[in-house]
Amino acid sequence: MSASSTFTLGELAAQLQLECVGDASLEIRGLATLASAGEGDLSFLANPKYRKQLSDTRATAVILHRDMAEQTSLPALISDNPYLAFARASALFDDTPRLAGVHPSAVVAASAKLAEGVSIGANAVVGEHCVIGEGTTLHPGVVLSDYVEIGPRCVVFPNVSIYHRVIIGSDARIHSGAVIGADGFGFAPNQGAWTKIFQLGGVRIGDRVEIGAGTTIDRGALDDTVIGNDVIFDSQVLIxxxxxxxxxxxxxxxxxxxxxxxxxxxxxxxxGAGIVGHLTVADRVHVTACTLVTKSITEPGVSYSSGTPMMPTGDWRRSAVRFAQLDTLNKRLGEIEKLFKETSGK
Incomplete structure (x- = not known):
């Protein structure tokens, strides 16, 4: 936490547009869970299963739903959505290192256009004809190839590689090791070998996108790969x-x-979920962990699952044997049903 991240409870209430209950002059220096909070910390209760921790917490104040306000004597910020309020509060205590200016070891092409307030760290590279928006930060070791466009207020963390003709909107956060615009997996079979299909498209990414560490987003073969607004990727996602x-x-x-x-x-x-190629997935579909989607999903708002849930190893081994027998059992059941219909006259 940076030394400047100190607020009174009343100041937090004003910035977060929440009701303050208790001493508004209390000093808040950080955020913490109910279990680990100490003096000067603001905590929150969003999940009812942690309600018991509310009576034991050492937090100076807590973010609560209105229905929970009477269950503690602690000073509180009242919110209809405590988890969302906590998320907004976290931005006020963000301690990500800030860069200023362009480091002498950075290599910036003469044709690149840097808006006001752009910061570029040590050993970063900005290629020809790149355009970087106001207030955007490139941390050390970032590499932008030619004709990359990045909007305002983005943060690109160390050692991100962004290939040519990638366009990124405003307020993106791209974490270390991400690769955007690498070649897609395109090859034509050729008498037992493979002939590369050069990837001639680009990547277009919308506003307020977060890209986790080690995530890769491939460029298009002919048309662009397209990521909409407000999309979030965890680490090691492949698009x-x-x-x-x-x-x-x-x-x-x-x-x-x-x-x-x-x-x-x-x-x-x-x-760990996978979606095979050339499919269409409707709006508001939820694919649970380790599910393999093998056909298009046309009904919006539905949840899909596959895979085998955890069970004791011995039970799993017996079940695995039965999985292999399902086809035979299905055929035998069909024969029994047929025999039953014949003997019963139905």
């Missing part, structure tokens, strides 16, 4: 070439989407 993702989607770690699939708005994809 293949020519994928189109609608606004407000969320992808947990190690999720993967194969090429030329179109995903609607406000979908969620759980960790």
């Amino acid at each position: 293949a070439h020519n994928v189109v993702i609608g606004d407000g989607c969320a992808f947990a770690g190690r999720a993967a989407v194969a090429g030329s699939t179109t995903i609607g708005r406000n979908c969620t994809v759980g960790g």
Whole structure:
């Protein structure tokens, strides 16, 4: 936490537009969970299962729903959505290191256009004809190839690689090791070998997108790969070439989407889930962890799951044997049903 991240409870209430109950002059220096909070910390209660911790917490103040306000004597900020209020409060205590200016070791092409307030860290590279918006920060080791456009107020963390002709909107956060615009997995079979299909499209990313560490977003083969506004990617997500993702989607770690699939708005994809190529997924679809989507989903607002839930190893081994027997059992059941109909005259 930076030394400047200190507020009175009343100041926080004003900035977050919340009702303050108790001593508004109390000094708040940070955020913490109910269990770990100490003097000067602001905590929050969003999940009822942690209600018991409210009576034991050492926090100076807490963010609460109005229905919970009478269950504590602590000073409080009252919110109809405590978790959202906590998220907004976290921005006020953000301690991400701030850069200023262009480091002497950075390499910036003469044709690049840097808006006011752009910061570029050590050993970063900005290629020819790049355009970087106002207040955007490139941390050390970031590499932008030619003709990259990044909007205002973006933060690109160390060692991100952004290939040529990638366009990124405003207020993006791109974490270390992300690769945007690498070639998609395109090859034509050729007598037992492979002939590369050079990827001639680009990548277009909307506003307020967060891209987790180690995530890769491939460029399109001919048309662009397109990511909408307010999309969030956890770490190590793979988005293949020519994928189109609608606004407000969320992808947990190690999720993967194969090429030329179109995903609607406000979908969620759980960790380790996979979506095969050339499919269409409707709006507001929820794909749970480790699910494999093998056909298009046309009904919006539905949750889908696959895979085998955890069970004791011995039980799983017996179940795995039964999985292999299902086809035989189904055929035998069909024969029994046929025999029953014949003998019963129905």
